[in-house]
Amino acid sequence: MAITQKMQDALNEHTNQELYSSYLYLSMSSYCESINLPGFAHWLRIQSQEEYAHGMKIFDFINDRDGRAILHPIGQPTIEFESIQDVMQKTLEHERHVSSLINKLYEVAVTENDVATQIHLQWFITEQIEEEKTANDLVEQLKLISGQGDALLLLDRELGARSLDPVE
Numbered sequence: 001m002a003i004t005q006k007m008q009d010a011l012n013e014h015t016n017q018e019l020y021s022s023y024l025y026l027s028m029s030s031y032c033e034s035i036n037l038p039g040f041a042h043w044l045r046i047q048s049q050e051e052y053a054h055g056m057k058i059f060d061f062i063n064d065r066d067g068r069a070i071l072h073p074i075g076q077p078t079i080e081f082e083s084i085q086d087v088m089q090k091t092l093e094h095e096r097h098v099s100s101l102i103n104k105l106y107e108v109a110v111t112e113n114d115v116a117t118q119i120h121l122q123w124f125i126t127e128q129i130e131e132e133k134t135a136n137d138l139v140e141q142l143k144l145i146s147g148q149g150d151a152l153l154l155l156d157r158e159l160g161a162r163s164l165d166p167v168e
């Protein structure tokens with residue numbers, strides 16, 4: 001069954017949101033470089049690449065369903081942050097926002113009787129649990145560290161070891 005126009009529009013909008021996420025994390029990565037936290041910068045750069053892959057996962061799905069993936073302009077991401085705590089808090093808030101967007105997308109798939117999209121979105125729903133958990137863990141770890149330079153450098157080193165997981 002070909003995708004409906006309403007479902008296609010909603011999915012195209014979500015591709016844009018994932019690509020915006022990629023931009024946002026790249027912007028955060030640049031900020032972390034500027035405050036000499038290369039491990040956080042690396043972690044966020046990988047996060048940015050993952051978000052690009054999420055966008056492509058929807059882009060490909062639209063085309064596979066005989067629809068048309070349409071690219072919209074990507075918004076300007078936040079470029080200034082107050083601190084590394086601010087970066088991770090904004091990451092957590094952003095991931096919660098993305099989770100709510102995916103839930104709305106799923107509602108559209110239900111009202112459009114689009115079972116294939118519902119199944120495809122299940123991957124994203126599961127992924128968001130992990131995304132929120134990881135961001136929340138880092139927010140809480142930064143609270144525990146609260147300005148202790150040596151502990152922050154240790155966490156920075158740990159995050160510097162992140163590698164890109166394939167988005168299946």
Ligand code: FEO
Binds near residue numbers: 051098131
């Ligand atoms: Fe693609 Fe971090 O949600």
